Amino acid sequence: MSATVAPHSSDSVTLMGAGLVGSLLALYMARRGHSVDVFERRPDPRLAGPVEGRSINLALSDRGWRALEGVGIGDEIRRVAIPMYRRVMHDAKGQLTFQPYGQDNQAIYSVSRGGLNRTLLELAEAEPGVTLHFNQQCLHVGLKERELHLRDAATGQEQVRPFQRLFGTDGAFSAVRTAMQKTDRYNYSQSYLEYGYKELNIAPAADGTWQLEKNALHIWPRGQYMMIALPNLDGSFTCTLFFPYEGKHSFAALQTPAQVQEFFAEVFPDAAPLMPELIEDFFQNPTGSLVTVRCFPWAFDDDVLLLGDASHAIVPFYGQGMNAGFEDCTVLSQLMDEHGNDWHTIFQEFQRQRKPNADAMADLAIYNFEEMRDRVADPRFLLQKKIESKISAQYPDQWLPLYSQVTFSPDTPYAEALANGQRQERIMRKLMKHIEAEADFDKPEVQELVHHEMGRIAD
């Protein structure tokens, strides 16, 4: 798709945060002819090199692709993205089972966070009217005065700058949101899981190839915890251990190199030999916390709007946080097409449309953690998924699995996907009482029940 959107105006806009959403939004705004100033607390990642131990790669799916294609950069990113067609589950004996994500050619894509961010910044900076200001930490926002209080992280120098219209894309711990939280009747909640995450690494083989199936997302489901691995272009995999902070199997219980080595050899026996730097990684990489942030409103007057994690930080288990933030950019752009310079309507409509979807995605993300760490190890669950894909093949217009609605259906709002998924789950529970094997799907009583339920969905 080609670069889009005719400019409507040349308002001056300010973005706080040049992460994934901020750098994409800068491109969207610049392509509309706005002059754009972007402030970012970190140094320019194009000069600083990769930051170790911080979500190295991400799963990009259709909502994200749509937003990238909206500014004409889908193909460029696709060239460096690795398709993952299925889950591969590793049991405690190293035996494998498989679960496809969708139809034959459907995949989620592993992309480098740093690479994607750098590409977006490069493209944004090449647009006329875009100025990137790195090492600029927002200390405070004067909402009523329309002032930014910034500190230069390199020199320590502080400055106050006016803004005309501000977009808060400064992530889960947003300073722009902090300012809004101090306004009257502001709703805010944050909820931490009792789990943390640690990024580890599976090395490439000596010839630079992948030591596990390349085009898959790998899961070691262990009931109360799990490890996952996503492929990188250099033949390595980035693994993430999602693990309780406290308890028998927990970060607290693994204090010495010997304890870590022994634990991995026992519970991840096929992965441990592929992780030569396990001990260094485990003790040097930080343990990240996992938080869901909900807040409302997202707009302050017609002057300030939150997007991305700043307004809806979710736990990472569906691989949708960035995708949802990119979808924010798509929706905002559509609203700008519809309403021109009427920022009041744009901001109000944006938060009205997006808030229920962000809330639904937050719930789905928590739900997927249980599925990934526990249910995928259950043969009944995998059987249910096979039966569900048979229903979907038989009734393609009436039944799309929840995972596909979230991941491969950018026209289906998250809230609608969640509601459909809950209804489907109720039907599957009824059906599975009659099913012991895949072939049972063709039994007359099962077919009759499926037919009956489809009739009710259609009504």
Ligand SMILES: Cc1cc2nc3c(=O)[nH]c(=O)nc-3n(C[C@H](O)[C@H](O)[C@H](O)COP(=O)(O)OP(=O)(O)OC[C@H]3O[C@@H](n4cnc5c(N)ncnc54)[C@H](O)[C@@H]3O)c2cc1C
């Ligand atoms: C372990 C993990 C795995 C994940 N995996 C996936 C995945 O597979 N797929 C997916 O879609 N999502 C995933 N996510 C979620 C994804 O990382 C986020 O949703 C996404 O990064 C949000 O983008 P953002 O631009 O809103 O925030 P960020 O990417 O965090 O960007 C915010 C930017 O603002 C800057 N900033 C912060 N505070 C200030 C300040 N005071 N002043 C100036 N600048 C500031 C930050 O330095 C940063 O550059 C994952 C998250 C985690 C933690």
Ligand SMILES: NC(=O)C1=CN([C@@H]2O[C@H](COP(=O)(O)OP(=O)(O)OC[C@H]3O[C@@H](n4cnc5c(N)ncnc54)[C@H](OP(=O)(O)O)[C@@H]3O)[C@@H](O)[C@H]2O)C=CC1
């Ligand atoms: N939903 C979730 O569970 C999580 C989401 N994320 C998202 O992932 C993306 C990348 O994150 P990453 O680069 O690793 O970010 P970091 O974890 O490096 O966080 C960036 C900054 O946020 C502040 N911060 C970090 N953790 C906390 C906390 N628990 N409470 C208050 N402030 C905190 C710190 O600021 P300072 O140094 O000033 O204290 C830190 O330097 C971001 O989008 C973030 O929004 C990140 C972690 C968890």
Ligand SMILES: Nc1ccccc1C(=O)C[C@H](N)C(=O)O
């Ligand atoms: N990127 C992630 C990061 C952390 C945890 C999960 C993911 C996933 O993408 C999971 C995938 N959507 C799945 O359902 O198998």
